[in-house]
Amino acid sequence: MPSASNALFRKLPSIDELMRMPAIAELASQHGASVGAVTDAAREVLARLREEIATEKLRAEEVDAAVSRIVLAVQQHLRREFAPSLTRIINATGVILHTNLGRAPLSEAAIAHIGEVARGYSNLEYDIETGERGKRDVHVQGLFSRLLNVERESSYEVHTVVVNNCAAAVMLALNSLAEGGEVIVSRGELVEIGGSFRVPDVMAKSQATLREVGTTNRTRIADYEKAINEKTRLLLRVHRSNFAIVGFTEQPSLEELVALGRKHKIPVLEDLGNGALVNLEFVGVTGETGVAESIRAGVDVITYSGDKLLGGPQAGMLSGRPELIAKIRSNPMFRALRVGKLTYAALEATLMDYLRGNHDAIPALRMMRLSADEIRLRAESLSKAIGNAPRVLAGVIAGESIIGGGTAPTAVLPTFLVTLTCANLSADELLARLRSNVVPIAARVEDGRVVIDLRTVLPGQDRQIAEALAAISA
């Protein structure tokens, strides 16, 4: 080791000297950390400084300043270590069901019910009347049946079970109903949903053989019929969640698919993904077939997500014919994919909001329902508030919000955007500054400018955005 850096190393305190400093001793009580954790943090900070001196990342003249900041560095290290990794974010992207930002925010009722159920014991698998062991899936079975309102209209009584997410639901359905056999799918539906959920791969893992029919843009019912053989176990329809095929296209209707399945005694499985429980035209979403519609069309099992258009917790539902749902429930894979009490609590409370017709209580639905005019008023008042920040220029323009989460690929909602330009910061730098706010703010860039869509910003957060921009501008 060269003697020059030896001299620099000697400027660093020893771990014992550091631990004797009152400011360091105080850190343990501040962070609720043990003395051991503080010692570890101090060791790490010293090791990093040594490393930076050795690699000359820290120049000789900078060492004294770094030493004077050691207590601060240990404090920052502890703060990071004792802070949760999962943290709140303000979603100003205008993407309502943003998969990277946790999809649907929960309703107040759902949050309260989680708290209630989590705080103590519950009847998760306990029959209160008999005092005997019960089943966890009874808690939402009745609610789904009532909401899907199918008792009178459909040809069968609908049963529903819940697993961890829709990907799990699809895998479980394929494995339970088609293991060792063939599943017929149109080439126009061999989709990748994102997060590497690809229909052919899921099929392979479910031990079912994919039988592709038709072409990317056109598949006829006759294509399905020709592919049917003694090994066929299912006809699968996959919702084209995140793209649309337009132009010269053809796809058999659900009714045609169901009629073909009946003729050959082969069930139809529909992976709907988005899972609208009610007709969402009243919130501005058109062109989405809901779960009830599929049941009415006679589909035998439907899989859908809890945190997409339903607006509840992450979960995957399988709704369908009692005998098929019973088969799914008896698969050992179901036990491995089942959900916990927190999910049931959130789901049940969300379904109760639906049952009461309290759609505005479900944040995702309320956000979809916000009119462009309401958003314009908020955008103008935010833009005015920002007007006081000397270096940020704000304006309001018309734009579009996206529902997201693999729903209605063509569904956009008219909105108004606050445009932001900041002297001496590029759009990407401004985005990064917004992300580094105490409560990080996620926005997007359009035409080289940062834009804020208040549709997805919760009440009360508009002001936090204004404050963040004032701080950035200062």
Ligand SMILES: *Cc1c(COP(=O)(O)O)cnc(C)c1O
């Ligand atoms: C989103 C989606 C899935 C996956 O749902 P997760 O709940 O994210 O697992 C599967 N299929 C379709 C058609 C989807 O849209």
